[in-house]
Amino acid sequence: MxxxxxxxxxxxxxxxxxRKLRGEKITCVTACDYPAARLVDEAGIExxxxxxxxxxxxxxxxxxxxxTVEEMLHHLRxxxxxxxxxxxxxxxxxxxxxxxxxxxxxxxxxxxxxxGAEAVKFEGGKERAxxxxxxxxxxxxxxxxxxxxxxxxxxxxxxxxxxxxxxxxTELVADAEALEEAGAFAIVLEGIPRELAALITRRLRIPTIxxxxxxxxxxxxxxxxxxxxxxxxxxxxxxxxxxxxxxxxHQVLTGFRADVVEGRxxxxxxxxxxxxxxxxxxxxETTRLA
Numbered sequence: 001m002x003x004x005x006x007x008x009x010x011x012x013x014x015x016x017x018x019r020k021l022r023g024e025k026i027t028c029v030t031a032c033d034y035p036a037a038r039l040v041d042e043a044g045i046e047x048x049x050x051x052x053x054x055x056x057x058x059x060x061x062x063x064x065x066x067x068t069v070e071e072m073l074h075h076l077r078x079x080x081x082x083x084x085x086x087x088x089x090x091x092x093x094x095x096x097x098x099x100x101x102x103x104x105x106x107x108x109x110x111x112x113x114x115x116g117a118e119a120v121k122f123e124g125g126k127e128r129a130x131x132x133x134x135x136x137x138x139x140x141x142x143x144x145x146x147x148x149x150x151x152x153x154x155x156x157x158x159x160x161x162x163x164x165x166x167x168x169x170t171e172l173v174a175d176a177e178a179l180e181e182a183g184a185f186a187i188v189l190e191g192i193p194r195e196l197a198a199l200i201t202r203r204l205r206i207p208t209i210x211x212x213x214x215x216x217x218x219x220x221x222x223x224x225x226x227x228x229x230x231x232x233x234x235x236x237x238x239x240x241x242x243x244x245x246x247x248x249x250h251q252v253l254t255g256f257r258a259d260v261v262e263g264r265x266x267x268x269x270x271x272x273x274x275x276x277x278x279x280x281x282x283x284x285e286t287t288r289l290a
Contacts, residue, residue: 125172
């Protein structure tokens with residue numbers, strides 16, 4: 001694909017909204033480095049999310065809570081260099097928007113100006129409606145995130161499906177409608193029953209992106225490392241791994257070690273050589289010095 005065709009096909013926020021109107025499914029995959037960004041972008045995925053899940057998949061934290069703005073910004077910059085077509089969204093990490101709306105605005109502006117993001121995502125329902133409005137007023141597109149919100153793991157008591165009672169389901173519907181009214185252009189629905197996700201999807205004019213929310217959402221998102229089998233944590237029920245790169249890479253690395261130990265790598269074809277003239281010159285010089 002040449003640069004002109006890439007420019008024409010660039011995915012934008014309006015393009016994502018139009019996909020819902022046309023009934024076209026939306027795909028979203030996380031990426032946190034340049035190679036993954038290139039792979040996801042070239043596969044035609046519409047949205048690339050630099051998700052705070054990188055705290056666990058790449059940085060080895062126990063949850064998403066510890067990851068910082070600076071760490072997110074570092075990975076965002078790497079991803080930006082690999083993206084040509086997809087809409088690039090970044091998570092505001094825990095602590096980057098909890099003190100005040102102005103703190104959130106400062107964090108979001110950094111991600112757009114310094115990292116090249118085209119939209120931001122953060123967790124929370126109607127209690128975040130004012131923040132959504134503030135960022136939208138500053139021309140920053142916002143994707144919401146309700147249901148199972150990993151940054152609230154301590155309050156939730158673990159990674160538990162949300163919306164299983166009438167009261168909690170009603171609350172999530174109200175959350176979704178409040179975020180839409182505030183100006184969010186899409187909402188991630190995570191870890192909720194399929195029936196509730198379908199209801200929310202029908203009620204909203206903006207797209208819903210599901211993760212553990214059933215097939216009736218307008219789109220689906222998965223973490224890159226889960227998708228390709230590179231995660232160390234046990235997979236959630238909703239994860240479908242399309243490859244087992246962890247096992248494949250293990251075989252690659254053990255094969256490399258065995259070849260080195262047994263003297264099979266590198267071989268003569270994988271080595272650099274002097275020209276015949278250089279070899280003769282060196283032999284003459286060493287003979288003279290001897």
